[in-house]
Amino acid sequence: MSVSEIRSAFIANNAVREQIRNFRIERLAAIKLNEGAIPLLDSGVQLVLHVIPVSSFGDHILSTDVLDSQKFNLRNFNATNGDCRFNLDGVYRFAQWQTFELPIAYTQLFRNGRIESVNAAMMRLNTDSDIAISVVESELCKRAFNFIAVLRNCGIAPPIILAPALLGVKGRVVIEAAHGMRFGPIQKNDLVLPETLLETYPTNVADVAKIMRSALDAMWNAAGHIGSKHFNTTGDWIDPVPR
Numbered sequence: 001m002s003v004s005e006i007r008s009a010f011i012a013n014n015a016v017r018e019q020i021r022n023f024r025i026e027r028l029a030a031i032k033l034n035e036g037a038i039p040l041l042d043s044g045v046q047l048v049l050h051v052i053p054v055s056s057f058g059d060h061i062l063s064t065d066v067l068d069s070q071k072f073n074l075r076n077f078n079a080t081n082g083d084c085r086f087n088l089d090g091v092y093r094f095a096q097w098q099t100f101e102l103p104i105a106y107t108q109l110f111r112n113g114r115i116e117s118v119n120a121a122m123m124r125l126n127t128d129s130d131i132a133i134s135v136v137e138s139e140l141c142k143r144a145f146n147f148i149a150v151l152r153n154c155g156i157a158p159p160i161i162l163a164p165a166l167l168g169v170k171g172r173v174v175i176e177a178a179h180g181m182r183f184g185p186i187q188k189n190d191l192v193l194p195e196t197l198l199e200t201y202p203t204n205v206a207d208v209a210k211i212m213r214s215a216l217d218a219m220w221n222a223a224g225h226i227g228s229k230h231f232n233t234t235g236d237w238i239d240p241v242p243r
Helices: 003-012 014-032 064-073 133-153 205-211 213-222
Strands: 046-053 084-087 090-095 105-110 115-119 130-132 160-167 173-176 181-183 190-192 196-198
Touching (some): 014 160, 046 133, 064 084, 064 090, 064 105, 105 133, 115 133, 130 133, 133 160, 133 205, 133 213, 196 205, 196 213, 205 213
Antiparallel strands (some): 046 160, 105 115, 160 190, 160 196, 173 181
């Protein structure tokens, strides 16, 4: 089946789209209650990314050996990556700061191939009210690229859905330090950003950013700006936090 045929089949399959929507609703509700893979620092704000292979709604289950082979490839948002552990749902990796009793982030690889990554501290690194939007954008794109590589190592092929969200952000001011700009405050408590469809494996992080552009623009829109400032006139993405 060609890429266009895969896309057409996905768009036409309302049942799968409804399952994806329900999965997001269920998981985001659990995260807001701090009932994700593990309890995290209760900061009131969370950055979330779900990577959802369409094939995960079938019968295929990743073996324990495959999960074990990928556990150290799971990377958390903007945090030193810590220990890995198995749980009922699959395997996860978490990050913890010594100054906090609970972990600040985790990334869960589910047995069906879905990935959930949550960070409860990243959006409060500057002050309790500011969100460094360029850092968030950069991390979303980099982690998405990393997770797609994990899925490829697991033998999971596109189509894959990328679904980011920012939770608990109402009243937060967005800062863009490189240009000395401030936007907001954000009017909605939860920004459940648009899902984007990955049809082929990307070759680099910039490819992922172009695929996710509608979600990135929506994030900036929520703060009152026309869209991401990190795409040039030809539509190429320039990483605002290169490293």
